[in-house]
Amino acid sequence: MKLLLFAVLYLGYQGILVNSQCVPSVTTVSGSHAPQGQICSGQMIFEDNFNDLDHGRWQHETTLAGGGNWEFQWYSNNRSNSYVYNGVLYLRPTITSDTTGEAFLTSGTLNIHGGAPADQCTNPSFWGCERTGTPTNVINPIRSARVRTVNSFAFRYGRIEVQARIPSGDWLWPAIWLMPKYNAYGTWPASGEIDLMESRGKHLIRSKDQRKSKVSGKRLLVSIFFNRNSITMYQMCTLSKDTGQKDTASTFLK
Numbered sequence: 001m002k003l004l005l006f007a008v009l010y011l012g013y014q015g016i017l018v019n020s021q022c023v024p025s026v027t028t029v030s031g032s033h034a035p036q037g038q039i040c041s042g043q044m045i046f047e048d049n050f051n052d053l054d055h056g057r058w059q060h061e062t063t064l065a066g067g068g069n070w071e072f073q074w075y076s077n078n079r080s081n082s083y084v085y086n087g088v089l090y091l092r093p094t095i096t097s098d099t100t101g102e103a104f105l106t107s108g109t110l111n112i113h114g115g116a117p118a119d120q121c122t123n124p125s126f127w128g129c130e131r132t133g134t135p136t137n138v139i140n141p142i143r144s145a146r147v148r149t150v151n152s153f154a155f156r157y158g159r160i161e162v163q164a165r166i167p168s169g170d171w172l173w174p175a176i177w178l179m180p181k182y183n184a185y186g187t188w189p190a191s192g193e194i195d196l197m198e199s200r201g202k203h204l205i206r207s208k209d210q211r212k213s214k215v216s217g218k219r220l221l222v223s224i225f226f227n228r229n230s231i232t233m234y235q236m237c238t239l240s241k242d243t244g245q246k247d248t249a250s251t252f253l254k
Contacts, residue, residue, distance in 0.1 A: 030181070031153040033057050046153055050089040053082065055118070058147040062112055062121050064140050065128030072171065074110075074140035077118065082145035088165075091174075093144040105138040142171075154181040162196060172201025 022040035029035060033056065035045055048057065060077035073093065080094050097105055104110075109132040112121050121129035133139040166174055178194040185191045 025157075027155060027157045029153070029155045031149065031151060033149070033152040034154070045155060045158065046149075048089075050084045050087055053084045053089065057149060057152045059122075059149070059151055060118075061123065061146045061148060062114070062119065063123035063128040064110065064112065064131050065123045065126045066140065068126055070126075072140055072142045073144040074112075074142065075122075075146045076112070076143055078143065078145070081143055082147065091145045091147075093142050093172075096139065096141050096143050100139075104133065105141055106133045106135045108133050108139060110139050148179070150179075150181060160196065164197070166197075166199045167201060169201045174199055174201075 022038060023042075025039045025041040025043065027039045027045065029039060029045055033046075035043070039045060048054070060082065061075045062077060064074050066073065074096060081092055083090050083092075100108065100110075109130070111130045113129055114120050123129075131139050160178075162176055164174075164176065175198040176196040178196065179188075180191045180193070183191040
């Protein structure tokens, strides 16, 4: 996965330097890894090519909450589930019982409150920090990873580009979201979210006109451009495994 974020000029135009001078942007940023001073139109304000896993930039969520949908995954900070290799960030599911034993899922108690700041449970809702398994309500059988920049980087207005390979398989639902740093209108979903991408793990997905398309298992390019007034462009396409060129039609919404 690669992530790029650019500042924008007022009215949504892609800005450039004029006579080597900074054209101020309406983009605002905050966080420990945000650039300081005046933001110029077209300036790169966040980039990660994942030469390493920067834990100061990416905070791992640690919770059993399951998204409020009783999903199977236990999010944790473990290199079996999140790691960087050859410039790619991998988020990889593993089987909980491989380390706890199968019986633990239906009879054990799992407490993920940690003593160190990096080990603290990040979402206590829906029994997200402690659960006891029963035969009818098992402890989360899958471990996985979810990372965010809530403390290191936040922005308002910009253009984002993400390249990622989408996994395939039953029960998989990878997603890339923009979530509000401050819930000005109340807790989710009142303060909203912007979904850059969500994908089912099943290979065959039907569109509204019943055409089948294979998205999972492919490299995906997502680009979104938004300013003060609205989202002005959204593009998502798959990339050829061999050449990196677009091999499916792009979609634009204005």
